[in-house]
Amino acid sequence: MSAPARTSPPPVARGWKFERVSNPSLAAQILVPIASIIAALIVGSVIMLMAGENPLGVYREMFDGAFGSNYRRSETVVKTIPLLLTGLGVAVAFRMRLWNIGAEGQFYFGAVFATWVALYGLPSSGAWVVIPAMMAAGLLGGALWGGIPGVLRGYLGVNETITSLMLNYVAILFASWLVHGPWKNPVGFGFPGTVVFSPATYLPTWGTTRVHLGLVFGLIAAVILYFVLQRTRWGYEISIAGHSERVARYAGMATGRNMVIVMLVSGGLAGLAGMSELAGNGHSLQRELSPGYGYTAIIVAWLGRLNPFGIIVVSFLLAGLLVGGEQIQLSLGLPSAIAPMLQGIILFFLLGGDLLTRYRIVRVSTTKAAS
Amino acid sequence: MSDALTIGFLTSVLAAAMMSGSAILYAALGEVLAERAGVLNLGVEGMMLMGALGGFAVCSWTGSAELGVIGAVVVGGLMAAIHAVLTVSFQANQVVTGLALTIFGGGLSAYLGASLVGDPAPDRFSRLDIHLLGDIPGIGNILFNQNALVYVAYIIVPSLWLFVYRTRPGLNLRAIGENPATADAMGLNIARQRYMYVILGGGFAGLGGAVISLATNPGWAENVTAGRGWIAVALVIFGTWNPARVAAGAFLFGAVEAGQFRLQGINVPVSSFFLNMLPYVFTVLVLVFSTLRTRRLRIGQPAALGMAYVREER
Numbered sequence: 001m002s003a004p005a006r007t008s009p010p011p012v013a014r015g016w017k018f019e020r021v022s023n024p025s026l027a028a029q030i031l032v033p034i035a036s037i038i039a040a041l042i043v044g045s046v047i048m049l050m051a052g053e054n055p056l057g058v059y060r061e062m063f064d065g066a067f068g069s070n071y072r073r074s075e076t077v078v079k080t081i082p083l084l085l086t087g088l089g090v091a092v093a094f095r096m097r098l099w100n101i102g103a104e105g106q107f108y109f110g111a112v113f114a115t116w117v118a119l120y121g122l123p124s125s126g127a128w129v130v131i132p133a134m135m136a137a138g139l140l141g142g143a144l145w146g147g148i149p150g151v152l153r154g155y156l157g158v159n160e161t162i163t164s165l166m167l168n169y170v171a172i173l174f175a176s177w178l179v180h181g182p183w184k185n186p187v188g189f190g191f192p193g194t195v196v197f198s199p200a201t202y203l204p205t206w207g208t209t210r211v212h213l214g215l216v217f218g219l220i221a222a223v224i225l226y227f228v229l230q231r232t233r234w235g236y237e238i239s240i241a242g243h244s245e246r247v248a249r250y251a252g253m254a255t256g257r258n259m260v261i262v263m264l265v266s267g268g269l270a271g272l273a274g275m276s277e278l279a280g281n282g283h284s285l286q287r288e289l290s291p292g293y294g295y296t297a298i299i300v301a302w303l304g305r306l307n308p309f310g311i312i313v314v315s316f317l318l319a320g321l322l323v324g325g326e327q328i329q330l331s332l333g334l335p336s337a338i339a340p341m342l343q344g345i346i347l348f349f350l351l352g353g354d355l356l357t358r359y360r361i362v363r364v365s366t367t368k369a370a371s
Numbered sequence: 372m373s374d375a376l377t378i379g380f381l382t383s384v385l386a387a388a389m390m391s392g393s394a395i396l397y398a399a400l401g402e403v404l405a406e407r408a409g410v411l412n413l414g415v416e417g418m419m420l421m422g423a424l425g426g427f428a429v430c431s432w433t434g435s436a437e438l439g440v441i442g443a444v445v446v447g448g449l450m451a452a453i454h455a456v457l458t459v460s461f462q463a464n465q466v467v468t469g470l471a472l473t474i475f476g477g478g479l480s481a482y483l484g485a486s487l488v489g490d491p492a493p494d495r496f497s498r499l500d501i502h503l504l505g506d507i508p509g510i511g512n513i514l515f516n517q518n519a520l521v522y523v524a525y526i527i528v529p530s531l532w533l534f535v536y537r538t539r540p541g542l543n544l545r546a547i548g549e550n551p552a553t554a555d556a557m558g559l560n561i562a563r564q565r566y567m568y569v570i571l572g573g574g575f576a577g578l579g580g581a582v583i584s585l586a587t588n589p590g591w592a593e594n595v596t597a598g599r600g601w602i603a604v605a606l607v608i609f610g611t612w613n614p615a616r617v618a619a620g621a622f623l624f625g626a627v628e629a630g631q632f633r634l635q636g637i638n639v640p641v642s643s644f645f646l647n648m649l650p651y652v653f654t655v656l657v658l659v660f661s662t663l664r665t666r667r668l669r670i671g672q673p674a675a676l677g678m679a680y681v682r683e684e685r
Binding site for chain 1: 413417453456457461462463464466467468470471472474475476477478479481482483485593597598601602604605608642644645647648651652654655658659662663666
């Protein structure tokens with residue numbers, strides 16, 4: 001069988017075109033996030049200029065507030081801890097393309113469980129008993145709250161994005177009810193919140209800073225996750241299922257069960273973040289325990305390329321952004337909402353910049369048309 | 372509790388349901404358009420917030436709620452344009468881009484709106500009683516004693532249904548979401564159409580925001596939408612991407628929301644924290660129910676939903 005003779009040459013695109021790159025270079029993977037942050041700061045400054053602010057002054061104040069002295073750097077590390085743990089949790093789920101955006105609720109549920117241990121479960125135990133018990137409770141509470149959307153998705157196919165997000169509101173309302181009602185400090189001058197925990201529950205801190213043992217939890221979790229995700233059969237199954245659920249199913253992997261496990265781990269890490277924030281920093285359950293760590297965690301995970309070590313670096317940078325946001329609220333009287341605004345823009349540029357890592361621009365040679 | 376179930380109580384709850392449901396309704400209709408075109412936009416919450424702020428700000432400057440609505444639609448459309456650029460042109464992950472849009476919209480609206488918090492609204496959409504129709508006992512009070520933005524929905528829902536199921540452009544819209552490669556071969560410009568519907572969807576989300584800031588609770592407060600944008604996304608699934616079913620769902624949600632406030636008003640012995648959970652718990656339950664139902668009836672989401680369309684890779 002002979003191919004039909006071509007009557008005209010194939011159409012040739014002239015000029016430039018995108019060509020898909022199978023393996024993005026490491027340089028591109030590091031440069032694009034950095035360029036995204038810089039571009040976001042520029043766009044952010046345009047918005048601030050339009051709002052009548054001096055962006056350079058704002059940025060200087062933010063940077064100074066976050067990294068300007070040893071004490072301030074240590075405060076940034078304090079905020080790194082919850083972002084690191086929740087970011088790792090979100091990343092595990094995102095690896096499987098499970099869009100768990102319920103880290104905020106899982107954080108609060110972990111904190112609620114840990115509070116129960118501290119105030120009612122083991123109120124007079126020593127540190128070596130109560131701290132591990134609070135950790136277990138935090139993991140359990142978060143895992144439970146993450147497990148609900150996990151089971152619904154894994155076995156019934158219910159969209160986990162919406163269920164996990166809705167459960168945030170439920171968890172926060174539940175925690176608010178506790179601190180306004182049954183768990184309210186009777187001598188708290190009417191302020192909602194539990195009594196301050198016994199000092200046995202306090203996580204050890206580093207020197208004179210407020211940096212606490214939660215940092216070690218986060219770093220250990222990052223190392224363990226790295227090996228589980230990169231070096232184990234289960235980690236491999238997760239990323240296969242992330243690329244194509246169908247392929248994973250045909251290969252005989254239990255995707256439904258894996259989804260539940262991933263959501264348990266993801267929620268558990270967020271719950272541990274809630275526990276460590278309580279035991280290391282807050283020492284009493286309050287409605288304001290998290291200024292939205294669970295949402296920032298989404299940015300942390302994506303900016304860190306869902307890589308545990310990348311997430312360590314990024315959580316520190318974004319903690320700086322949060323601390324800087326608080327600083328401009330204190331010193332310049334500006335809304336701290338500048339921080340989430342910038343987070344959103346950073347993510348936009350990162351998402352757009354991904355095209356540059358997945359594709360490269362090549363020049364298409366203009367072949368002469370045989371006429 | 373005895374007066375809780377009287378006819379008067381019921382009609383007042385249902386009338387309030389129309390009003391609070393319409394904010395979610397507009398946002399959900401916009402999402403129907405975007406998802407029908409194959410683009411998942413999880414930025415509804417952010418677009419609604421910016422729409423609510425934009426609507427209130429324009430209303431504050433001009434003193435006109437009608438101009439405020441136009442402002443809200445434009446702002447919502449601009450927010451959606453970011454999503455369109457990233458997901459259509461840059462082929463970015465639609466889920467994460469939508470999340471970014473929600474985070475950005477929340478932050479930007481809180482930042483830009485900080486000086487407007489607590490300002491009184493110079494103008495608002497108040498109830499317009501339609502004569503004769505409004506006098507029909509029961510139904511008249513529920514349907515025809517509403518604000519203008521609710522009446523607009525009475526026109527938009529059936530026209531959108533007709534558009535999607537009974538017109539040529541509507542057929543094209545469905546084709547783009549189901550099988551963009553074929554639609555491309557038919558000569559449709561996929562990128563242009565997707566841009567159009569995503570931006571139009573954002574305009575609807577902005578309008579939904581304006582319902583809140585100019586009609587249901589006039590004014591601006593940080594995070595005033597309180598998750599309604601997400602409920603709208605869930606409603607699209609509940610409504611199986613059909614404008615008429617989505618409208619029915621929005622009314623149901625409006626009823627839950629209105630009922631919850633009324634129950635708080637008559638001092639039921641349940642903490643307000645638990646009553647406030649109702650819309651969110653209800654959303655989860657409804658989502659479970661509608662997922663099982665769509666599975667059984669095999670009415671799925673648009674087949675190409677969430678996927679970027681690249682010609683060379685079809």
